[in-house]
Amino acid sequence: MRSQQHRPRIWDISPPVHEGAPVFPGDTPYQQRWAATISPGCPVNVSEIKLSPHVGAHADAPLHYDPEGQTIGDVDLTPFLGPCRVIHAIDKGALIEWEHIAHAVDSTLPPRVLVRTYTTMPVGRWDPELAAYAPATVERLAAMGVKLIGIDTASIDPADSKTLESHQRIRRLDLRVLENLVLDDVPEGDYELIALPLKLVSADASPVRAVLRELPR
Structure with missing residues (x-):
């Protein structure tokens, strides 16, 4: 009898989106x-929705912070x-400094890095004290070849x-x-990220259904 094929585990790292979901x-x-x-x-049944593209897990387009930047519909999906x-820097303060993530950075670093800062991500409330990336x-991550950074807070910059x-x-x-992102249940380590933005041709961001998939054994 053939052994059951291992199915890679999937972590859904997207917060719920509903009326009352926190926004800036x-x-x-x-x-x-x-x-x-x-x-x-x-x-x-047909629903009609209205929302900021920054609700829930989302990808910013360059247009969000650059008046001449690409829209989210034009960015390369790679x-x-x-x-x-995934690197844990839990409860380290207002800014993620290099010393908070250095323990998980080495020559094998993939081109995508997601940092967990919360013990429990507050999916039901706005957090004005959110942690952000130090510039x-x-x-330093870019110098190591990183092309995408992620975080479990609403912004890579302080809220104010x-x-x-x-x-x-x-x-x-x-x-x-x-x-x-919601990284509460994700151990430190390497995964496959799947978080494609919608092809919103004139928007400054897009919601994503972000998931992590276990790498092949």
């Missing part, structure tokens, strides 16, 4: 209504799919930043970014 203060929250419902004269490393950390220094680093270094 002033941003457009998720809203939904039914444009059509199943009834004797209608065979289907950075959003492939080997990545120097972004610089007016200069967005880490966003400006990824603009200059041509990195991509994922924000609002």
Whole structure:
């Protein structure tokens, strides 16, 4: 009898999106209504939604932080799919400094890095004290060949930043970014990342259904 084939484990690292899901203060929250419902004269349910593209797990486009930048529909998808490393830097303060992730960085570092900062990601509330990347950390990761950085908070910059220094680093270094990931149950280590943005041809960001898949044994 053949042994059962091993199925790689999948971690869903996307927070739930619903009415009441937290957004940056002033941003457009998720809203939904039914444009059509199943009834004797209608065979289907059809919903209508309104939301900021930064609700839930999302990918920023260069247009978000650069007036001349690409829209999310124009960006290359390559950075959003492939080997990545999850690194824990839990409760280390306002900025992820190099010393907080150096323990998991070596010559085998994949071109995608996701950092967990929360013990439990607050999926139901806005966190004004969110942790962010120190600009120097972004610089050093880029120097090691990293093409995408991710985080389990709403931004790679502090919530009250007016200069967005880490966003400006990824603009200059041509990195991509994922924000609002849920990494609570993901051990440190290497995975396959799948987090493709929608082809929103004029938008500054896109929601993603971000997942990690166990690498082949």
